[in-house]
Amino acid sequence: xxLDLTDEERAVxxxxxxxxxxxxxxxxxxxxxxxxxxxxxxxxxxxxxxxLYHGDSGTLFAERLVAGGAKVAVRxxxxxxxxxxxxxxxxxxxxxxxxxxxxxxxxxxxxxxxPSWTCAPYQAGHRPEKGTDVAxxxxxxxxxCNSVLGARTNRYGDFLDIACAIAGRAPDTGLHRVENRRxxxxxxxxxxxAPFLSSxxxxxxxxxxxxxxxxxxxxxxxxxxxxxxEDALKAFGAAxxxxxxxxxxxIAGVTPExxxxxxxxxxxxxxxxxxxxxxxxxxxxxxxxxxxxxxRIDAVAIGSPHLSPRELDALERLVAGRRLAVPLFACTxxxxxxxxxxxxxxxxxxxxxxxxxxTCVVVTPIMAEVAGGVLMTNSGKFAQYAPGNTGYAVLYAxxxxxxxxxxxxxxxxxELAA
Amino acid sequence: MxxxxxxxxxxxxxxxxxxxxxxxxxxxxxxxDPKTGGIADVRHPQHGENVAGRVLFLPGTIGSSSASxxxxxxxxxxxxxxxIVMHEPDAILLLGLIVARExxxxxxxxxxxxRAQHAGFAGNIVAVEPDxxxxxxxxxxxxx
Numbered sequence: 001x002x003l004d005l006t007d008e009e010r011a012v013x014x015x016x017x018x019x020x021x022x023x024x025x026x027x028x029x030x031x032x033x034x035x036x037x038x039x040x041x042x043x044x045x046x047x048x049x050x051x052l053y054h055g056d057s058g059t060l061f062a063e064r065l066v067a068g069g070a071k072v073a074v075r076x077x078x079x080x081x082x083x084x085x086x087x088x089x090x091x092x093x094x095x096x097x098x099x100x101x102x103x104x105x106x107x108x109x110x111x112x113x114x115p116s117w118t119c120a121p122y123q124a125g126h127r128p129e130k131g132t133d134v135a136x137x138x139x140x141x142x143x144x145c146n147s148v149l150g151a152r153t154n155r156y157g158d159f160l161d162i163a164c165a166i167a168g169r170a171p172d173t174g175l176h177r178v179e180n181r182r183x184x185x186x187x188x189x190x191x192x193x194a195p196f197l198s199s200x201x202x203x204x205x206x207x208x209x210x211x212x213x214x215x216x217x218x219x220x221x222x223x224x225x226x227x228x229x230e231d232a233l234k235a236f237g238a239a240x241x242x243x244x245x246x247x248x249x250x251i252a253g254v255t256p257e258x259x260x261x262x263x264x265x266x267x268x269x270x271x272x273x274x275x276x277x278x279x280x281x282x283x284x285x286x287x288x289x290x291x292x293x294x295x296r297i298d299a300v301a302i303g304s305p306h307l308s309p310r311e312l313d314a315l316e317r318l319v320a321g322r323r324l325a326v327p328l329f330a331c332t333x334x335x336x337x338x339x340x341x342x343x344x345x346x347x348x349x350x351x352x353x354x355x356x357x358x359t360c361v362v363v364t365p366i367m368a369e370v371a372g373g374v375l376m377t378n379s380g381k382f383a384q385y386a387p388g389n390t391g392y393a394v395l396y397a398x399x400x401x402x403x404x405x406x407x408x409x410x411x412x413x414x415e416l417a418a
Numbered sequence: 419m420x421x422x423x424x425x426x427x428x429x430x431x432x433x434x435x436x437x438x439x440x441x442x443x444x445x446x447x448x449x450x451d452p453k454t455g456g457i458a459d460v461r462h463p464q465h466g467e468n469v470a471g472r473v474l475f476l477p478g479t480i481g482s483s484s485a486s487x488x489x490x491x492x493x494x495x496x497x498x499x500x501x502i503v504m505h506e507p508d509a510i511l512l513l514g515l516i517v518a519r520e521x522x523x524x525x526x527x528x529x530x531x532x533r534a535q536h537a538g539f540a541g542n543i544v545a546v547e548p549d550x551x552x553x554x555x556x557x558x559x560x561x562x
Contacts, residue, residue, distance in 0.1 A: 023520050026520065027513070027516055027517060027520060030428070030516045031509050031513055031516065034427065034428075034507045034509040034512055035509045049483070050487075054452065054484060054487040054488065054491065055452050055453075055487065055488075055490075055491035055494075055495075056491075056494070057487070057490045057491045057493070057494040057495075057521075058487050058490070058491070060494075060521065061490070061517055061521060064520075064521060137483065139483070155483055156483070157482075157483025157484060157485070157486055157510045157513070158483060158484050158486050158487040158513075159486055159487070159490075159513050159514075159516075159517050160486075160509075160510075160513055388448065
């Protein structure tokens, strides 16, 4: 069946509300047609990943929408940009590229997007209600929105995210449809030892394994007793969405669409079950590191996704007033820094913590170029992307081990999986 | 000479050039240099080839939601393929062409053609028409 636009949508596409709104509606309609959708549905909010500079064409696109008078029709928060507009840290993007990156960030503001500049909008007050349709970009935000909040979104990439926000609509397909949200695959972690499952590293490690095993399917984790906390689910989803095309996961007894295993499966039998063994968990942890045998580290990076206020508290506790031997890059958003407060932040900076706001160390050049450099991180997502995007080899460790290593300048690895 | 009728996915100008038939799916983000069109993915069998001006046969696409941004950047910089022939539509990649057309930048046509038919075009100069016809014109002698 072909895409059927309403009279209203046709009028917008024909220019009734201005050329910017028309362009957004036409882009949305063409995409919907390619996706095989038969209609557009209203969305309640958007999270826009398109303001990260990849080249001048993206800036010119955003400025064309501004010139055409376009405005977002729904609440739209912004993901990270390529610059730290707060001035917390220096981004090594120079000349024309710096200018175009800045123009791009300004254009998205002029379209009416909120300057949240964070990949964790769900911890910055943007939390759509369960069951509502939204149009979100940024893989970790998409997976959190679907899985932890129970709102409904597909993975909206560059250009389509802002087109949906301006039109206030999205193609009726994929995870917007209830029948596509039930789990097909069971990911059973009940054979893993309880001390491992209650450790911080369990979630990024299991997330990266989940993404590799499940791919683009919807899976349900079983064998978890008790809610592990929102930051753990954030780390799990981000890791899963960096090793696989995961858009939605369920955790039986924890996430909103999975009161129990049977409900998550929609009352139907699972297509497959992954029985996770301690050896699989240990292997997944090892695969997060690319520099197992390093005898020194050059930097530590944390905060992918952006640190919550609670995670900043934990960092402060672990640093405990000591001086760091190598820089520790703490990537976070304005929301968390406001909650944390300027005095405590200044104390962390005196210790050697480099606060990175509005952006992060794997999407734009911030860390020094070090030949053969070794980066330690507690983030499964940083571990996945840092080698390709920064040139640093990665050592994966818990937050406590990351801080101890930053203090000594040498890898301290005390927590091992399973 | 080979000829086949593909389904037009995104309308665009007719294009012709030497065929570049990829043996494996590719992620445009991270896999193709947005400034030059060079295939930058070292693990890809066609690493070192360049998509600019070629009729690009894609058996599949993988990866990032920024593929559209890379294709748009190639179109604007004059380094896009002359035409794109793909096994199945990929709404994220093709969004780059849809946006290019909206920007008024001349964008190549994209058509769907089963990947079993791709290999027959390798080594030829291929023309893709606005109606979806994919036809080889002559053998392509690299460097000639």
